[in-house]
Amino acid sequence: MNTNAIVLYKNRPALIKGQADGKFEIETETGIKKVREKDFSVLAPNNSSSLKNILTAACPEPDFNEAADFFEEGTALFSEISELVWENLNPEQMWAAWLLVSASPLFIAESPDLPIKIRTKEEAESIAAAALKKETEKQAEEQERKEFISSLSKFITEKKEENFDLKKYSHFLQEIEALALEKTDKSKLLNEAHLKETPESAHKILISTGYWKIEKNPYPTRFKHPLNSPKLELPPIEHNKKYENLTHLTSYAIDNEGSTDPDDAVCFDGENLWIHIANPADIITPDSKSDMDARKRGATLYIPEGISRMLGESAVDAFALGLHDDSYALSFKLKLNDSAEILDVDILRTKIKVSCISFEKADEEKLNANLKPLFEIAEKNRKKREAAGAVSIDMPEVQIKVETENDNQKVFINPYNFTESFLMIKEMMLLAGEAAARFAFKNNIPFQYVSQEAPELPKKLPEGLAGEYRKRKAMRPRNVGTIPAMHSALGIAMYSQITSPLRRYGDLVAHQQLLKFIDGNEVMKTDDLLMRIAAGDIAGKNCSYAERASRQHWTLIYLLQNxxxxxxxxxxxxxxxxxxxxxxxxxxxxxxxxxxxxxxxxxxxxxxxxxxxxxxxxxxxxx
Missing domain, CATH: 2.40.50.140 (Nucleic acid-binding proteins)
Incomplete structure (x- = not known):
């Protein structure tokens, strides 16, 4: 093959420069390459002066009808067509000629060294008409795009509302919505309109144009948390493993009025404190579909307008405590001394009978025989923790709710009332977390521990909210790891979060590990456990960020509505x-x-x- 012969390589022109070791050296637009003969096709065997001349050469405007008539719906070679149409082209013009031939609706041209099929005039006219229609639509779309950009720019910068037609331009706003939801970090439309390419700018535009209502909450999507609960089917629930029947005792699930997912219950049998926790880990095993989905979510999302559950409604119905006549739990059996110090811990599956009552109802009945010991134990535990340096912070908290009626969203904000029973349940959950940590440590189980270094509090704290604020500012970040350490803020020597496996992925992993040990199976190794905890923790933090931003969003909406x-x-x-x-x-x-x-x-x-x-x-x- 001649040096400087013109070939097509990846549908672009190139020049043959030499041959060695069974390969050809070719000059392309991006440099010299060594390729096999089957990787290119010959466009013109004659020598060409330079690749630059090939790329810039032009051909006279062709009339392909004569060639189509001549070859009569048969086939022809590229060299035959080019000779018939142009007669005397120089080698540099062959690239331009090939582009014209391959683009013509009269020909089916795949490669210059393969026969070219000649279409009928009817086929060619149909293809040409379709191409013209496509080009016309493209031009119309481009014109509409320019009009949209101009209209949007004037609407935003000059406040000329009469220039913006939401119905006409809504499909363009979908690109801007993607930026507002942080599904992308750029918007060509905003760039061309000389408007800021930020989620906040996009958010403002969507509200201003009416594409979004002002109430639209983008934060769960921005923080990559699904808005809907999972709908994965659960494996059959058989309860065929050994459990202790405690249905002769009344266990109390104490929660907010109207709670739909109670995941803990407590009782005292006269000798032992029982803290029962929902047990989804019995069937949601490591790396099952539900487990992997929960890992991606990290936690249940609680926002003022609704709930997106970590494990789905079917899991809540199956495992939440007190929703059925009998409930099945993973229970923590604690033997305590008179100061609420833990003397012994046992963890086992149980079958329990649960009474669901509100915090207010529990406060009213706190002196009855079943509830009174629980309040007494809680108070002892609180004093024990305070003696160990626990720091309590009492800052105002509110409940924010969004109610929807006739497609209108109304925000309600009410102060949160921390009842005696709320504080009692808090102490019960802390005891369960301490008990789980002690059990895991005693039995050499790789486990997740939560710790926190002691804060550096001022020697003299102000009174009131200013003092509570100073305490909060002094708090150190919490640490999650596999080595136990003091949780100074809680006043607990070793602690783990295990009380919400329906709502927190780390708690679910802890339950999976405890069940492996209880059943005599091989437990997860430390590195594996850390990987799972870390993945869930990242997703859980995003869930928390989404909740925090959502609360702030709805607070501002409340102020607008009032x-x-x-x-x-x-x-x-x-x-x-x-x-x-x-x-x-x-x-x-x-x-x-x-x-x-x-x-x-x-x-x-x-x-x-x-x-x-x-x-x-x-x-x-x-x-």
């Missing part, structure tokens, strides 16, 4: 006229500028201004 709202703010910290404030009635903390210097814990009335939903900001001013 334009006359005023509330009392407490000064937590000050630097001259700048203050950190807490607004207990809406559970909100922020910075604000004061009219004059004030002392911590002073109270002022404030109102909301400059509410910015896309940027999650609001400015509070003194009234």
């Amino acid at each position: 334009p006359d709202w005023q509330g009392e703010a407490v000064i937590l910290e000050t630097i001259k006229n700048n203050a950190r404030i807490s607004i207990p009635s809406i559970g909100y903390e922020t910075e604000m500028r004061l009219k004059k210097e004030l002392s911590i814990n002073e109270r002022i009335n404030v109102k909301a201004e400059d509410i910015d939903i896309p940027n999650l900001t609001v400015r509070f001013v003194q009234v």
Whole structure:
């Protein structure tokens, strides 16, 4: 083959430069390559002066009809067609000629060294018409795109609402929505409209154009958490493994009024404290479909407008305690001394009878024979933890609910009331976590432990909310690992979270490990356990971020829905006229500028201004 012969390599022109070791050296637009003969096709065997000349050469406008008539729906070689149509082309023009021939609706041209099939004129006209239609539609779409960009730019920058047609342009806004939901990090449309390519900018545009209602909550999607509960089918539940029948005892699942997923219950049998936890790990085994889906979710998502469960409604119905006449649990049997110190722990499967009552109902009945010992144990445990340096922080908390009626969403915010029974159940769960950690450590089970270094508290703490704020600022980050250590904030020597396997993936993994040990099976090795915990922890943090941002979003929506709202703010910290404030009635903390210097814990009335939903900001001013 001649040096400088023109060939096609990957549908682009190239020049033969030499041959060695059974391969050809070719010059392409991106450099010299060594290829096999079967990797290219010959376009023109004659020498060409340069690749640049080939790429820039042009051909006279052709009329292919004569060639089509001549070959009469048969086949022809590229060289025959080019000779008939152009007569005397130089080698450099062959690339341009090939482009014209292969693009013509009259020919089916796959390669210059293969016969080219000649179409009928009817076929060619049909293909040409389709190509023209496609090109016309493309031009119309491009024109509409330009009109959209111009209209959007004027609408956003000049506030010319009459120039924007939502119905006409809604399909373009889908690209901007992808940025607002952080499914992508760019938007060509916003770039071409000279508007900011940020999720916040996209969010603002979608609200301004009416594509999104102002109430739209993008944060679960931004933090990659599904909005719907999983619908995976569970394996058959047989309860055929050994369990202890405790149905002669009344166990109490104490929760908020209307709770639909109680996952713990407690009772005292006169000698032992029993803390019963829902037991989904009995059938949701490591690496099952439900387990892997739960790992991706990390936790159940609780947002004001609804719940997206980690394990799905079928798991809640099957394993939540007290939803059926009898419930099956993984139970922690604790032998305690008079100071609520744990003397012995046993962990076993149980069959229990559960009474579901609200916190308020439990408070009313706290002196009955079944509940009274639980309150007494809880108080002893609280004192024990405080003596060990536990730090309690009492900051205002609220419940935010969104109710939907006729496609309208209304926000309600109510202060959260921490009842005596709520605090009692908290102590029970801490005892269960301590018991699980002790059991795992005693039996050399690789396990997840939660620890926290002691905070460096000021020698003299202010009173009131300002003091609680200082305590919270001093807290160290928690650590999750496989080596037990002191959880200083709780005042517990070793601790693990195990009380919410329906709602937290780390708790589910802990239950899977405990069941392996109880059943005499090989437990998960430390590295494997760490991998699972880490994956679930990352997803769980994203779930927490989504919940936090969602609460902030709906708080700002509440303020928009109540334009006359005023509330009392407490000064937590000050630097001259700048203050950190807490607004207990809406559970909100922020910075604000004061009219004059004030002392911590002073109270002022404030109102909301400059509410910015896309940027999650609001400015509070003194009234």
